Amino acid sequence: MSASEMNPVVVAVGHDPIDAALRFAAAEARRNGCGLHLVHALRRQHDGPESILVTMSDREFVGRQALEAARERARDYLGEELRLSAEILHGPVVSAVVSGAAEARMIVLEHRDLSTLRRVMTRSTASGVAARARVPVVSVPARWDPDAEQPAERxxxxxxxxxxxxxxxxxxxxxxxxxxxxxxxxxxxxxxxxxxxxxxxxxxxxxxxxxxxxxxxxxxxxxxxxxxxxxxxxxxxxxxxxxxxxxxxxxxxxxxxxxxxxxxxxxxxxxxxxxxxxxxxxxxxxxxxxxxxxxxxxxxxxxxxxxxxx
Known part of the structure; x- marks a missing residue:
């Protein structure tokens, strides 16, 4: 396995679109000549009888659909030259991403604007991963647009x-x-x-x-x-x-x-x-x-x- 395959930029994929994170991660991978690896965490739920109606295989199918949609978008941004891969992880989102990306060049996530109350109640995956990962973690605002007018100096x-x-x-x-x-x-x-x-x-x-x-x-x-x-x-x-x-x-x-x-x-x-x-x-x-x-x-x-x- 080449170094670029072993040390990719890892992107955490949820069920919402993450174009901002994908664009940032693809640009980072191109600068470093490394691969891009997409991960989706699948947690086993024990929420009560209603959860029985949604089986683990159903949830994995939905997760793979989310990964495939992100993969198609990522390929557009990455180009054909660099390796692009995807993986389902099992376990709570934060711990699964941290352990699954322990050897990544960096972990990239997207964060969305939340109300103060919702942020306090749910925290965010970005803050949870950033607090625990030992590799660099990048959180990309959903509203970030790299094509917007930039200052004269980078x-x-x-x-x-x-x-x-x-x-x-x-x-x-x-x-x-x-x-x-x-x-x-x-x-x-x-x-x-x-x-x-x-x-x-x-x-x-x-x-x-x-x-x-x-x-x-x-x-x-x-x-x-x-x-x-x-x-x-x-x-x-x-x-x-x-x-x-x-x-x-x-x-x-x-x-x-x-x-x-x-x-x-x-x-x-x-x-x-x-x-x-x-x-x-x-x-x-x-x-x-x-x-x-x-x-x-x-x-x-x-x-x-x-x-x-x-």
């Missing part, structure tokens, strides 16, 4: 919290910017609770914070060496809440990169408050990257080191 935006813990996130963002021929716009935000802003923050301290953060971020970018070579980088320090600044920046970007939360404990949701706040509001596709280096086939570098006794 831009990838990355949000940075703590500069000296952001090497991997900056690496992912630089790779994305280079593959697209885009500018990398690095945004570092900071703010204090409202009651303290006027008491504590002076213009001088604001400037000092910005200068310090700029220097730290540029040092990390320089440490990437060849991985960031050829990429024009613009660093901005913004005195504002992170979600507000990143959502605003997404309106002028073709991709927003945000790090998942660097977890204190190795279990539970690792999405983080900023990523969760931005996920459903961004105007462009958002890539959620793990802050820890991931080796080939999705293994975390620190896990390998522990197994080796390092």
């Amino acid at each position: 831009t990838v935006v990355v949000g940075i919290d703590i500069p000296d813990r952001s090497e991997q996130i900056l690496r992912v963002a630089a790779q994305q910017a280079r593959s697209r021929g885009a500018i990398l716009r690095v945004i570092h935000t900071w703010s204090l609770p409202a009651p303290y802003e006027d008491l504590v923050v002076t213009r001088t301290e604001d400037d000092r914070w910005g200068e310090r953060a700029n220097a730290e971020i540029k040092a990390v970018i320089e440490s990437l060496g060849a991985e960031a070579s050829g990429v024009e980088v613009r660093v901005e320090t913004v005195h504002a809440p992170a979600p507000d600044a990143l959502i605003a920046a997404s309106r002028e970007a073709e991709l927003l990169v945000v790090g998942r939360h660097d977890p204190v404990v190795p279990f539970g949701s690792h999405l983080g408050p900023v990523a969760r706040a931005v996920l459903n509001e961004t105007a462009c596709p958002i890539l959620l990257a793990d802050p820890r280096p991931v080796l080939r086939w999705g293994r975390l570098a620190e896990d390998v080191a522990q197994q080796a006794g390092v």
Whole structure:
């Protein structure tokens, strides 16, 4: 099996049309010369007697119809040169997609605008997968249109919290910017609770914070060496809440990169408050990257080191 077949872009397919996600994923596959793999998760239901009327084979038939419809659309966007495959997964949607795409180049999902109440009640597959997957996860807004009028400069935006813990996130963002021929716009935000802003923050301290953060971020970018070579980088320090600044920046970007939360404990949701706040509001596709280096086939570098006794 070739590397492109082993390490495809994976797209999660539901029952609704996902043209935005398919277009993004196909473009990503073409840039990297890899395959595109579509997955549909089929969960066994135990909802009561009425579920007996719909058999598992009926549900699998409907799932395969959804996959076939998505496959036809994906082929239009992908072309004939690259591998396109599809698969039914079994189990709860989030866990099935995470485990089934553990060795993917990235996982791509589409998210739709939901009312606040519905979002709280159901959460979203995108946030669930992004919180648990260790490979990059991209959530594409259903309203995203790559053919719409674009800004004069192609831009990838990355949000940075703590500069000296952001090497991997900056690496992912630089790779994305280079593959697209885009500018990398690095945004570092900071703010204090409202009651303290006027008491504590002076213009001088604001400037000092910005200068310090700029220097730290540029040092990390320089440490990437060849991985960031050829990429024009613009660093901005913004005195504002992170979600507000990143959502605003997404309106002028073709991709927003945000790090998942660097977890204190190795279990539970690792999405983080900023990523969760931005996920459903961004105007462009958002890539959620793990802050820890991931080796080939999705293994975390620190896990390998522990197994080796390092």
